[in-house]
Amino acid sequence: DSTLRLAVIEGDGIGQEVVPQGLRVLRAALEPAGVTVETTPFDLGAGRWHRTGETLTDEDMSRLAEHDAILLGAVGDPQVPSGVLERGLLLKLRFGFDHFVNLRPTRLVPGVSTPLAEPGEVDFLVVREGTEGPYVGNGGSMRTGTPLEVATEVSLNTAVGVERVVRYAFEQAAARRGKLTLVHKHNVLVHAGHLWRRVVDEVGAEFPGVSVDYAHVDAMMIYLVQDPARFDVIVTDNLFGDIVTDLAGAIGGGIGLAASGNINPTGAFPSMFEPVHGSAPDIAGKDLADPTATVLSVALLLDHLGHAGPAQKVRDAVEADLAERASLGARGTVAIGDALVAAVTER
Numbered sequence: 001d002s003t004l005r006l007a008v009i010e011g012d013g014i015g016q017e018v019v020p021q022g023l024r025v026l027r028a029a030l031e032p033a034g035v036t037v038e039t040t041p042f043d044l045g046a047g048r049w050h051r052t053g054e055t056l057t058d059e060d061m062s063r064l065a066e067h068d069a070i071l072l073g074a075v076g077d078p079q080v081p082s083g084v085l086e087r088g089l090l091l092k093l094r095f096g097f098d099h100f101v102n103l104r105p106t107r108l109v110p111g112v113s114t115p116l117a118e119p120g121e122v123d124f125l126v127v128r129e130g131t132e133g134p135y136v137g138n139g140g141s142m143r144t145g146t147p148l149e150v151a152t153e154v155s156l157n158t159a160v161g162v163e164r165v166v167r168y169a170f171e172q173a174a175a176r177r178g179k180l181t182l183v184h185k186h187n188v189l190v191h192a193g194h195l196w197r198r199v200v201d202e203v204g205a206e207f208p209g210v211s212v213d214y215a216h217v218d219a220m221m222i223y224l225v226q227d228p229a230r231f232d233v234i235v236t237d238n239l240f241g242d243i244v245t246d247l248a249g250a251i252g253g254g255i256g257l258a259a260s261g262n263i264n265p266t267g268a269f270p271s272m273f274e275p276v277h278g279s280a281p282d283i284a285g286k287d288l289a290d291p292t293a294t295v296l297s298v299a300l301l302l303d304h305l306g307h308a309g310p311a312q313k314v315r316d317a318v319e320a321d322l323a324e325r326a327s328l329g330a331r332g333t334v335a336i337g338d339a340l341v342a343a344v345t346e347r
């Protein structure tokens with residue numbers, strides 16, 4: 001028997017409702033495999049910030065680093081200035097633990113309703129860069145509040161940073177349907193865009209079995225809505241990836257189903273798994289949040305830690321549950337969690 005040491009950050013809003021359901025499913029999937037899940041709860045988010053003014057201390061970081069993985073709900077709160085928790089907590093974790101791969105799969109499963117009339121077979125994987133781009137905080141403002149105010153957010157792109165995420169994307173494409181799409185805007189963002197393009201050409205030469213194409217991010221919004229089935233692996237920078245994956249979530253049946261992994265493939269730091277959605281203050285505390293995105297993030301966590309069998313069980317359970325949804329009527333967070341635990345236990 002073995003032990004999985006999991007750091008748990010429920011965070012804010014519906015994060016506190018969906019994470020407990022994800023944990024129940026995780027335990028149900030691993031118990032039959034003889035793996036014990038040992039959780040350490042971390043009090044991080046709006047509550048702690050209000051009480052202490054702290055977002056994420058060095059001590060929190062070193063304690064988190066002692067775990068095999070991190071499960072996170074969501075952060076962000078209307079009572080906390082925008083950016084304080086998003087940057088000071090979530091991005092600090094992604095940057096500090098060098099989560100350079102932000103993995104966000106979309107698979108439209110039978111029975112799930114999508115806003116697209118004829119979606120076809122949708123199964124693509126967005127590999128979003130997680131540690132660079134306009135997210136790094138390389139900016140500032142001058143003459144704030146005056147008519148002459150200046151504000152900058154300069155996108156950071158390094159050859160090493162682009163290469164490592166592009167290589168990861170090619171490896172994924174080689175193991176899937178052999179198609180990779182670079183999304184950028186190199187007709188305007190010529191400095192970063194041409195670096196990304198060159199790196200894709202160079203790394204692509206090592207993957208002759210993978211065909212490469214390119215879409216500007218604006219046109220990508222058209223293609224994703226008109227013909228999402230044509231995509232296999234999509235690789236893009238941090239900000240474009242953020243935008244593309246909310247649209248991907250909608251295509252795949254709603255943001256309540258969209259899962260993600262913030263991965264450090266080297267294993268130097270624990271990877272972190274979280275739903276794509278946020279803290280959803282509009283529905284928080286009402287048992288209305290769909291925990292499925294968190295449960296599918298748990299499946300990514302299981303895959304990452306080498307538990308392929310339990311991961312597949314979780315995905316099969318979700319798929320079976322989704323297939324029944326249309327006939328079941330409205331269910332709350334806990335009821336969906338109950339159903340998923342039962343379905344995993346059955347398998």
Ligand code: NAD
Nearest residue numbers: 074075076077086255256276277278279280282283289290
């Ligand atoms: P959001 O994802 O929280 O909500 C967008 C919409 O989707 C809302 O209508 C919400 O009710 C709905 N929704 C989200 N998750 C759902 C679920 N599981 N089931 C059913 N409906 C769901 O995005 P937002 O409103 O732009 O942001 C709210 C806060 O969350 C902000 O503070 C933002 O910064 C933060 N945020 C955090 C993360 C994260 O922690 N990873 C991600 C996105 C936004």
Ligand code: IPM
Nearest residue numbers: 076086087090091242276278
């Ligand atoms: C996401 C969120 C985050 C992002 C925010 C809250 C920092 O939107 O996980 O998609 O932009 O990456």
Ligand code: MN
Nearest residue numbers: 242243246276
């Ligand atoms: Mn986002």
